[in-house]
Amino acid sequence: MRRQLPILVVFISGIFMAIQYFVPSEPAEFVQEYAMDWVIVIGVFAMGLGLWSLTKVNWIKVQRQTPGWGYNLVTILGMVFMLVVGLIWDPGLGFFPGEKSQVSGTWFMNFFWYIYLPIQTVMFSLLAFYIASAAYRAFRARTILASILLVTAIVIMLRLIPLGAVSGINQWLANWILIVPNMAAKRAIWMGVGLGMVAMALKIVLGIERSYMGRD
């Protein structure tokens, strides 16, 4: 019963949502919106679960003073600090600022704009260097396929640069690569993904795939 009940819930919900896709009427819309509201409610409660998990995992490491425990302490302090200035107290707004703390100029937003965002930007900017290193590995012409990839990449990259007389030919070749072989491969993958998604959904709705429920 412990496993059959979730499977039954999945089956009924899955069949209903599949039918709802083909029914544009108001009652079907209402039930779908109601179900989506439930997802939001569960999401809000789960955020509490996430906070609990984050605190517990980091606190255990601080307590046991595992290597690098200082970072765990910073995580906990940062989380508590942002919770306090966002929900309970802000020097400019007093106690329980709530939504007011999202106005620019408040402590909460200052920390967001001037500490969190620059750090996030630094992480994102690392991508440029990683692209270079990954490209170096991928384009090493050690096999025929890698050589084709290298030549193709050069043609595609050079289409953005004026090359005088050969510019027109390069533009034409690059566009052909993008529109014909590249698009054909993309569409093939999209079709496979679409079929795979339907198959996966069917397997879950029919209770055939239940490994995520612990049934092997």
Add this chain to the structure above:
Amino acid sequence: MIWVIAFAQEESPLPPSQVKVKDTPNDNGHSLTITWKSSPDSAKILGYEILRSDSPDGEFKVVGQALATDTLYKDKGDKEKESPNYFPSHKNFYYKVRAKTDGLSSESEISLPAYAFQQWYHAGKTPVLVAVLIFSTLTLIFISKAKKGKELYVRPLAGIGAVDEAIGRATEMGRPILFILGLGTAADIATIAGFTILSRVAKRTAEYKTRIIVPCNDPIVMAVAQETVKAAYMDAGRPEAYEEKNIFFLTSMQFAYVAGVNGIMLRERTATNFYMGLFYAESLILAETGSIAGSIQISGTDQMSQLPFFVAATDYTLIGEELYAASAYLGREPLLLGALKAQDWAKGILLICLILGTIFTSLHLDFFANLFKFSLE
């Protein structure tokens, strides 16, 4: 003086004609579609205004605007009675269309009344329904065949074959395995596919007594992942080896998550990294860090834009549908393999349709392509 006479002689544009109103098909009953024949002076008009009233003698109010080239307008409102834009069902409305030039205008005749009503079937999605029914039937046929014990052949996938090898490597090295479920929510099909693979991998790690770390980006994903791993450990007969602290919530912010996961890779020196689910710009940063750390990496995603990054930076990549098929490959259960076989057949049918479509369309015979036309509106 000549200019004044010329201005005075400018005439209103001729009005649009044949204004017709009908219920908008395939909707929830809060919209009407208005069509008209363009004004003969369409070259000089700037656009049209759509006017609505609930009686032919009542006041007509402007409800929308259309371009000079348009001959159709959908007057759509909200279904909530409290909304200022509420559009009632089953109530007659009359429409006029006003052609406008710079300062002058002319109005069409008043249309016949029409009311909006809801539909119980979206006719525009019929090709989708037919395709789903064919595919579902194929799946059920192959599952039934598999149930009867028929041997089904499925082509081998390199990425799947490497899973056991990767777990074995981690066991030999005495280092943990990292399993990343991406940035998707528990409702995303790629994440669900990730759970099914996690279940299989966790069962093997339980058997080999290898630690598995699953940092999560979403609290619900974390809760499902914890249950998945716990159940896998129970299935493997080692419930005591399960440690909840290894499946935890990291952060829901994209690059903060990347920083956290990269830290885990470098500190824990994970022997094997799995990336299974929905990934965005973080994919390459994660995979490159794993590569630098010397981990064996197996990735799988249905995100087209991230596939090249994974192909370049990880050892094996499950491309698109292979991610969904991975669980069946790992489990080798006949029922799951039956569903895989149905996918292969559906691909075959698609291929035939594509070839036929290309031939017919090249011969200017559009009937075949028209069979596949659908509308999501």
